Amino acid sequence: MNTRRNARNRRNQTTVAPVEMPGLDNHLCFALYAASNHMTRLFVPFLKKLGVTYPQYLVLVVLWERGARGVGDLASALQMDLGSLSPMLKRLEAKGLVTRRRQAEDERRVLVDLTPKGVSLRKRTEQMLGEFYCFLNIPLGELFELKDRLRHFVSSAGPKEAKAAPVKLPEPAF
């Protein structure tokens, strides 16, 4: 259309060609949004039997896997905002699943740990996960492949700087 080869060399204006507006079904962002919400809707009824919410469950997974953590450690492991995490941990504490206490060595840090009740919830959760994967009704291989593609997307999308560390969990800090 444009007689010039393309519109680049004009003033300091943007040099990126516009994109014909994609339909909803051609939006990766919508596919992510929909899939994430779909998973939530499927999973939450199972979590309800344990009495925890979806993000609360994720916190427990980290604590079960790695033991007590600082608030900031949990936030970075879960790629979760501290402003969301802080009140959430209070709710987990109110449910009697975790404790929060200032660390003696560094009073700035708050250490989150499982209570006996929080520890014992793990076995019930493992039972529930068996039921859930059965309910999902998707070959494990497919689940793993999708998971890996998502992880690759997260680690590669966006500005190339500071992409080396793929969200590693910090070592025990207590």
Add this chain to the structure above:
Amino acid sequence: MNTRRNARNRRNQTTVAPVEMPGLDNHLCFALYAASNHMTRLFVPFLKKLGVTYPQYLVLVVLWERGARGVGDLASALQMDLGSLSPMLKRLEAKGLVTRRRQAEDERRVLVDLTPKGVSLRKRTEQMLGEFYCFLNIPLGELFELKDRLRHFVSSAGPKEAKAAPVKLPEPAF
């Protein structure tokens, strides 16, 4: 361990084997959660230039693609809750991007339509999308493949009943 072949034939208890608790990085649900939030964090700064939020943008995409819709039509197209959508549409109306009016034929329905300002936002959005895809820095093919896998996941995960209709947009209803 268990001398019996497996624990199935005992009372009416669950017959599903428990799952060894997976680490955080082996959770598909976390991968979805993290990827969706990651996409949001990347995309929102671009949307901010247009003055809309992420879900608000999705509503506009549907309206640009298909024209005026009822509130319920939008909700099912976006797999979004009516309770979220209703106040959101008010905010879009407050921004002068859409109108909401009761339909004459069926006063129960509220029709949402683009204002001239809403229509004109489309061109600026197409420019922004060009910049965003450049910023994402991922081959288009990869994006499409991930998108299709996510769509397949949504359409196949969960109870097998009522999975035929893959979230189709309703035909014009006015």
Add this chain to the structure above:
DNA sequence: CGCATATATTTTGCACACAAAATGATAAGA
């Protein structure tokens, strides 16, 4: 016509998600 039932939308209440401001506590330097 008048009422029970069904459909469409809004409201309410709780839990995030995130930005920005506020607190609390430690460390670094003059």
Add this chain to the structure above:
DNA sequence: TCTTATCATTTTGTGTGCAAAATATATGCG
């Protein structure tokens, strides 16, 4: 030590996401 910069966490405010209750309008039926 006092001061200032830094770090960790919490608080505040707005916008969803979703369940459940409340409204509003339609439709069917006697």
